[in-house]
Amino acid sequence: xxxxxxxxxxxxxxxxxxxxxxxxxxxxxxxxxxxxKDLVLQEFEVCNACYFVxxxxxxxxxxxxxxxxxxxQFAIPMWWISDYQSFETLKPSEYxxxxxxxxxxxxxxxxxxxxxxxDVPELNVYFxxxxxxxxxxxxxxxELILCESAEDRYSHFVNAFPGFVQNIPQYMLASFLGFxxxxxxMLRAKKxx
Amino acid sequence: xxxxxxxxxxxxxxxxxxxxxxxxxxxxxxxxxxxxKDLVLQEFEVCNACYFVxxxxxxxxxxxxxxxxxxxQFAIPMWWISDYQSFETLKPSEYxxxxxxxxxxxxxxxxxxxxxxxDVPELNVYFxxxxxxxxxxxxxxxELILCESAEDRYSHFVNAFPGFVQNIPQYMLASFLGFxxxxxxMLRAKKxx
DNA sequence: CGCGGGTTTGATGATGCTCAAGCCCGGTGG
DNA sequence: CCACCGGGCTTGAGCATCATCAAACCCGCG
Numbered sequence: 001x002x003x004x005x006x007x008x009x010x011x012x013x014x015x016x017x018x019x020x021x022x023x024x025x026x027x028x029x030x031x032x033x034x035x036x037k038d039l040v041l042q043e044f045e046v047c048n049a050c051y052f053v054x055x056x057x058x059x060x061x062x063x064x065x066x067x068x069x070x071x072x073q074f075a076i077p078m079w080w081i082s083d084y085q086s087f088e089t090l091k092p093s094e095y096x097x098x099x100x101x102x103x104x105x106x107x108x109x110x111x112x113x114x115x116x117x118x119d120v121p122e123l124n125v126y127f128x129x130x131x132x133x134x135x136x137x138x139x140x141x142x143e144l145i146l147c148e149s150a151e152d153r154y155s156h157f158v159n160a161f162p163g164f165v166q167n168i169p170q171y172m173l174a175s176f177l178g179f180x181x182x183x184x185x186m187l188r189a190k191k192x193x
Numbered sequence: 194x195x196x197x198x199x200x201x202x203x204x205x206x207x208x209x210x211x212x213x214x215x216x217x218x219x220x221x222x223x224x225x226x227x228x229x230k231d232l233v234l235q236e237f238e239v240c241n242a243c244y245f246v247x248x249x250x251x252x253x254x255x256x257x258x259x260x261x262x263x264x265x266q267f268a269i270p271m272w273w274i275s276d277y278q279s280f281e282t283l284k285p286s287e288y289x290x291x292x293x294x295x296x297x298x299x300x301x302x303x304x305x306x307x308x309x310x311x312d313v314p315e316l317n318v319y320f321x322x323x324x325x326x327x328x329x330x331x332x333x334x335x336e337l338i339l340c341e342s343a344e345d346r347y348s349h350f351v352n353a354f355p356g357f358v359q360n361i362p363q364y365m366l367a368s369f370l371g372f373x374x375x376x377x378x379m380l381r382a383k384k385x386x
Numbered sequence: 387c388g389c390g391g392g393t394t395t396g397a398t399g400a401t402g403c404t405c406a407a408g409c410c411c412g413g414t415g416g
Numbered sequence: 417c418c419a420c421c422g423g424g425c426t427t428g429a430g431c432a433t434c435a436t437c438a439a440a441c442c443c444g445c446g
Contacts, residue, residue, distance in 0.1 A: 064340050072335055085329045117318070124317035125310070131324035136278045138331040142265055145338055146371045147257050150434070170393065178339045183434060185394050343402070363425065376402055378426050387446105394441070401434085409426070416419085 003031040006054050007106055010078050015125040024119055028112040034058075034099040041097040047086035049109050053077050056103025057164075059172060062095050071175040073138075074100070076164065080130055100168055150179050154187055196224040199247050200299055203271050208318040217312055221305040227251075227292040234290040240279035242302050246270050249296025250357075252365065255288050264368040266331075267293070269357065273323055293361055343372050347380055 004026055011017060017025070034040060034056070041047050043063060051058065053075045060073040060081055072095070075081035086093035087110060108116070117123055144153050154177060158165050165173060174184040197219055204210060210218070227233060227249070234240050236256060244251065246268045253266040253274055265288070268274035279286035280303060301309070310316055337346050347370060351358050358366060367377040 062336065062340070070336065070340050072332055072339075084325050088325070121314055121317070124314070124321050128317050128321035128324055131321055131328050132277050132281070135324050135328040135331060138328060138335060139265055142331060142335060142338070143255065143263065145335070146265075147255070147263050169391095180435060181393070182395085182436085186434095189394075362423095373403060374425075375404085375427085379402090379428095382426075389444105389446085391444095392442085395439085397437090399434105399436075401432105403432075404430085406429095407427085410424085412421105412423095414419100414421080416417105 003054065003104070003106065004029065006078065007052055011126050014129045015122045017120065017122055021120045021122065025116065025123070028108060028116050030107040030109070032105055032107055034103045034105060036099055036102050039096055039098045040105075041083060041086075041093055041095065043094060043096055044092045046090050047083040047093045048111075049107050050080055050082040050084075050087065050113075051075070051097070052080050052106040052108070054104040054106065057100040057168065058097055058103055058105070059100050060095055060097050061175070069175060071172055074164075074168075074176065076161075080127075080134075100172065145178055150177070150183065151187055153177050154184065155191075196247065196297070196299065197222065199271065200245055204319050207322045208315045210313065210315055214313045214315065218309065218316070221301060221309050223300040223302070225298055225300055227296045227298060229292055229295050232289055232291045233298075234276060234279075234286055234288065236287060236289055237285045239283055240276040240286045241304075242300050243273055243275040243277075243280065243306075244268070244290070245273050245299040245301070247297040247299065250293040250361065251290055251296055251298075252293050252369075253288055253290050254368070262368060264365055267357075267361075267369060269354075273320075273327075293365065338371055343370070343376065344380055344383075346370050347377065348384075 004022075007029075008017070008022060029052075040049070040051060040058070055077055058075040058081050059071050060075065060083070061069045061071040064070050073081065075097075081097060083093045083095050083097070085091070086095075144156060148156065157173070157177060170184055170188075171181040174181045177184070197215075200222075201210070201215060222245075233242070233244060233251070248270055251268040251274050252264050253268065253276070254262045254264040257263050266274065268290075274290060276286045276288050276290070278284070279288075337349060341349065350366070350370060363377055363381075364374040367374045370377070
């Protein structure tokens with residue numbers, strides 16, 4: 001299976017691309033393997049690209065003033081990740097994007113971005129729907145944080161992404177869910193019994 | 194100033210529409226005044242429209258199992274609001290959308306939606322960027338909830354939307370920020386001194 | 387074998403909630 | 417025009433949840 005099939009399958013769920021336009025898109029995408037722990041975006045840099053995850057997992061996080069890492073978002077296969085704020089405004093990012101494991105991505109640089117949307121207007125449909133999905137997902141997360149106890153948040157997440165939980169360190173899951181690793185450990189102890 | 198100018202001004206910030214296309218868009222939009230406390234979407238209904246707020250304010254909230262109202266989102270002038278999840282999937286919504294004050298909106302029905310995007314493809318650009326903005330805003334909110342104390346969250350919000358705070362009941366602001374009205378009252382007492 | 391990152395466990399403590407009562411004030415009916 | 421009603425805001429006491437700090441432990445890796 002070639003590197004681009006995942007993305008094209010994904011796009012096909014939402015819109016159609018002629019094969020010329022697929023070729024055009026391919027010509028603007030760069031395939032890359034990101035080794036575990038490598039950063040593709042670092043705090044204070046301007047974010048110059050969007051990343052489509054083929055395999056592996058990326059984390060989007062910030063360093064807080066009290067010196068710890070708050071994860072805001074994971075990007076799993078078939079997800080796009082970027083700091084869109086920085087990407088659009090050219091302002092330095094406050095966030096970091098890092099490979100949690102060895103991760104394969106397709107990279108879309110800003111230098112190709114505008115032109116690509118003009119040449120392949122169908123991508124506007126696709127990204128409109130991606131952004132909408134990302135927006136509703138993050139609204140859902142706000143709801144979970146505000147309405148559910150830490151315990152319910154944890155079970156909810158484990159049910160929603162059963163396989164995922166095995167693959168990432170506990171402390172990242174804890175950060176993402178909004179509590180401490182110690183507290184998560186306590187929760188798990190309670191559940192297992 | 195006619196009812197559609199606000200929207201067109203907004204669209205012009207992101208893309209261009211020929212005046213024929215503007216007319217086409219107008220023909221699909223319905224202007225309506227929503228009286229304070231009226232609901233445009235109610236829990237268990239399917240969400241059949243998107244709403245563009247011209248003046249006033251809408252709230253997007255859910256009824257939690259312990260019987261209170263959790264506000265997830267306000268829509269102020271120049272914002273679109275909808276339950277996009279329900280809107281796309283035709284599944285019943287878990288949310289309510291209500292006018293906080295007398296509010297003027299433009300309504301875009303789902304029945305016109307697909308066709309409109311085909312006829313006016315520029316709207317894909319516009320909505321892609323709107324959704325992106327909504328997504329980054331809600332990521333920012335997650336960040337505030339997870340990284341900042343209730344007190345800092347409150348000051349941050351008051352600074353970001355100085356006028357807004359005056360116009361809505363305290364208990365709605367408290368719900369939106371993720372704490373109780375009592376606690377907010379206590380915070381304010383502390384600040385004022 | 388030892389080091390170091392990650393997880394576990396427990397004691398103590400802060401943040402923000404619950405419950406309950408009183409207050410303020412605008413709207414409504416007598 | 418006044419009295420009353422009720423929604424929203426305030427205040428306070430007691431309490432639950434989850435954080436912090438610290439120590440021990442586990443285990444993969446050099």
